[in-house]
Amino acid sequence: MMKQEVGKAAADLVKSNSIVGLGTGSTTAYAIEYIGKRLQSGNLKNIVGIPTSFQAEVLSKQYGIPLTTLDAINHIDIAIDGADEVDMQKNLIKGGGAAHTREKVVDYLANQFIVVVDAGKLVTKLGSVFAVPVEVIPMALTPVINSIKQLGGKPELRMGLRKAGPVVTDQGNLVIDAKFNDIPNPANLEKVLNNIPGVLENGIFVNCADIILIGEVQDGKSIVREM
Numbered sequence: 001m002m003k004q005e006v007g008k009a010a011a012d013l014v015k016s017n018s019i020v021g022l023g024t025g026s027t028t029a030y031a032i033e034y035i036g037k038r039l040q041s042g043n044l045k046n047i048v049g050i051p052t053s054f055q056a057e058v059l060s061k062q063y064g065i066p067l068t069t070l071d072a073i074n075h076i077d078i079a080i081d082g083a084d085e086v087d088m089q090k091n092l093i094k095g096g097g098a099a100h101t102r103e104k105v106v107d108y109l110a111n112q113f114i115v116v117v118d119a120g121k122l123v124t125k126l127g128s129v130f131a132v133p134v135e136v137i138p139m140a141l142t143p144v145i146n147s148i149k150q151l152g153g154k155p156e157l158r159m160g161l162r163k164a165g166p167v168v169t170d171q172g173n174l175v176i177d178a179k180f181n182d183i184p185n186p187a188n189l190e191k192v193l194n195n196i197p198g199v200l201e202n203g204i205f206v207n208c209a210d211i212i213l214i215g216e217v218q219d220g221k222s223i224v225r226e227m
């Protein structure tokens, strides 16, 4: 319910004649659904979406949102995406759905990036609950795992659910979930992780989010507030 409300609130921020980054995950899925409904009802006109994953592409097609690629456009007006953790400085951990690499490309390009979360995603210290997803090319798996250990992280290869073996990303790579007990400097860890040979991208997003929309229950009612 909270996810639905916050997804709808974000969808309402999309204006006609705009290019929209469409994020990944269960919360953004509601935003995509409502954008589709607004198009259908004529309340929203002439938008084109840039999907951040195969999931976003499938959902957008299902809800009738026309899509394009980054080759065909020169800017993104607004992007809507979920997050796994949000700290007070609007730093994020993303990639719970293994989509953080494409999400980072699209979300950073957007003039306005709206994050949609429920209140359970808010943390005082980034990394205190969630591990940092690190997308790695398959041949580099072992050296990257060793490098993460040297950085003080606890790396775990993400395994599939209802699929034997590891999760494979939309790019055909693997995901290591790296748990750090403390991330004193998220911007620095983002750079250090991306500097390990064989790492494609990690899920720390710094200086990217403009608006955080938070869904929560107050007095038994679902409400949406801005951070």
Ligand SMILES: O=C[C@H](O)[C@H](O)[C@H](O)COP(=O)(O)O
Pocket (backbone or CB within 6 Å): 023, 024, 025, 026, 027, 028, 081, 082, 083, 084, 093, 094, 095, 096, 097, 098, 099, 100, 103
């Ligand atoms: O890779 C997935 C994304 O970063 C999602 O946006 C993130 O995991 C949040 O997903 P959800 O809204 O399902 O919690």
